[in-house]
Amino acid sequence: MYNITEISRRDIIDLFTKGYVEHCVFLDSQKVSYPYYGRLSEIDFLKKLYPLDKMPSDDNRYENAEGDIWQHTVNNDDWESDWVFTDDRFELLKGVDSILLDFLCAVFHPENRYEQGYWKEYLSKINGILKADGYELYESDKISQRSVYSWRKITQEESVSGRFIPFSVRNKKVIESKSLILPTISKKLRSEIIKLFNRYDEDLYETTETGLNYYIKAKEVAFRNIGQHYIPHAFDNSGKYSKTEDFDHFIMSNYPFCVFDAIELFPQFDNDNFIDEINLLLKNNGIVYKLAGGKMEVAKMSLKNKEVITEPGLKELVEQATTLYNNKTTSDKQLAVEKIWDALERLKTYYSGLDKKKSSEKIINDMSNQNDTYKELFNDEFLKLTKIGNDFRIRHHETNKTDIIDNNYYDYFFLRCYALIDTALKYLK
Numbered sequence: 001m002y003n004i005t006e007i008s009r010r011d012i013i014d015l016f017t018k019g020y021v022e023h024c025v026f027l028d029s030q031k032v033s034y035p036y037y038g039r040l041s042e043i044d045f046l047k048k049l050y051p052l053d054k055m056p057s058d059d060n061r062y063e064n065a066e067g068d069i070w071q072h073t074v075n076n077d078d079w080e081s082d083w084v085f086t087d088d089r090f091e092l093l094k095g096v097d098s099i100l101l102d103f104l105c106a107v108f109h110p111e112n113r114y115e116q117g118y119w120k121e122y123l124s125k126i127n128g129i130l131k132a133d134g135y136e137l138y139e140s141d142k143i144s145q146r147s148v149y150s151w152r153k154i155t156q157e158e159s160v161s162g163r164f165i166p167f168s169v170r171n172k173k174v175i176e177s178k179s180l181i182l183p184t185i186s187k188k189l190r191s192e193i194i195k196l197f198n199r200y201d202e203d204l205y206e207t208t209e210t211g212l213n214y215y216i217k218a219k220e221v222a223f224r225n226i227g228q229h230y231i232p233h234a235f236d237n238s239g240k241y242s243k244t245e246d247f248d249h250f251i252m253s254n255y256p257f258c259v260f261d262a263i264e265l266f267p268q269f270d271n272d273n274f275i276d277e278i279n280l281l282l283k284n285n286g287i288v289y290k291l292a293g294g295k296m297e298v299a300k301m302s303l304k305n306k307e308v309i310t311e312p313g314l315k316e317l318v319e320q321a322t323t324l325y326n327n328k329t330t331s332d333k334q335l336a337v338e339k340i341w342d343a344l345e346r347l348k349t350y351y352s353g354l355d356k357k358k359s360s361e362k363i364i365n366d367m368s369n370q371n372d373t374y375k376e377l378f379n380d381e382f383l384k385l386t387k388i389g390n391d392f393r394i395r396h397h398e399t400n401k402t403d404i405i406d407n408n409y410y411d412y413f414f415l416r417c418y419a420l421i422d423t424a425l426k427y428l429k
Contacts, residue, residue: 001097004133009085009093009100011129017082022121034122036084037104038113044071046084049106051312054078055089063155065089065324097135098323101151106138110146123149129161138293142272152297167260167296169229175257179407182256182289189285190252190259196281197222197251197266200274204267218267223247225265232258260296267295311350317343318421326412333410334396341394344385347421350428366427381420388413 019033036046046052057065058330072079077209085092098237104126106112113119125365127136131154138152159164203215226232233255234244244250251262256423279290289296315340324336351359360382368374388394394413395399404410 004097004100004130004135006093008129008133012100012104013082013085013093015125015129016085017080020125032118034114034118036107038107038117038119038419041111043069045106045112046090047111049103050090054312058087058089086427097133101130101135101137102323105149105151108137108147108149110143110148115146134159138295138312140292149345150292152293152295162210164264164294166226166229166264168255168257169261170295171257176395181408182260183287184261185256185259185287186285187252189281189287190282192285193259193263193278194248194251196274196277197247197262200266208237219247222262222266222419223250226250229261231403234258246331263291264296311346311352313341314346314350316347321414323420333406333407333414337410337413338395340414341385341389342419343421344417347424348382363424363427367424378420378423385417385420 014035014089016034019031020399021029022032024027043052046069047066050065051065052066052069057064057068059068061072062071073083081088084090088094090103092103108119108123121304123137130136130151134153134156135149135151136154137149139147141148155165155170157163158170168175171180197219200216201219204218204221205213205217207213223232232250233241233254234250235241249264251259261420263278266274275291282290288298290299321339321343324332324339347363348360349356351362353363364375364378364382367378391402393403404413
């Protein structure tokens, strides 16, 4: 996708290359800057994202990009400060959105960022720029108690108004079309969620428009927040869906997406303990959704072992497939299935010194640890997935194939192929 305009891209570039002026009330204004590579050198940072040793050099004295970058940023230091953003090899100015967004997530990764620098201010300013084009960077995980950031799309209403939109409203169209299937939330889990809310149901201090100060419970705030988006309803004992003024009843007798609304709209105030506990509770009950950056979302798919892939074509395919699948739109899922099947075919030829059949046999032998039962299992799975690729319209341009008639089937096809590739990667040599 190319939703991020060149205007926004250049605003981000200017932020890194020119900094910004911070105006202070009692002190003199100061210029603030932060290097995109954080605590690393430019080369060390870029090597984490790009295969510099395999990319072409723009300087004929060097064999690859790493050589000419070193020459012009370290040895001579004669390139402009914005060189990486305007260098076509890195596709940050004119490439697809995901390239720039992945780059920015790496900028703010705790392994790379300079903790004492102005990275939080830069994150906030960059989010302000990205929201105009329908994206945001958000806290998706933690490493060593430090925030890790990912990117996601936001609704047009969120990008225009800046107002938070709860789960059921954000996903209204796909919920009504029944193309979004949510997990069943048991009564037992609902009771545990209420208990968690009760533990964090603290007194909050608020002020009216007339200046009157008062205290209000966190659960009351959550219910009030829900009411700002729609009239709360719940099922009664007869099965009738009617208006309710009871927050606990709203949780116990409602659709899963309404429970997700309550989790999102419960005041968190950056309370890591609440976030950790609700996510652990959901995970332990088999719910694949988690609270990340204030929103409920499916835990992102990521091939954990992709770093072992030495063949660039295969690595690119699995990264494209998982990125597309994480976008969650139907069109992206369709393309994700196509890419993951292309990755499967590429995987079969991983050992370049062998033909396709013998390369596949080596992978299966290694996966099975020479155990005949598992060798048969994995061999059958490779054959069945190959047959699926041949029989069904995995690739949209193919004709005379069985059409995929239900959008939910894309999840099945992707996850089945994903599981085999993810397992195989653990045994590549």
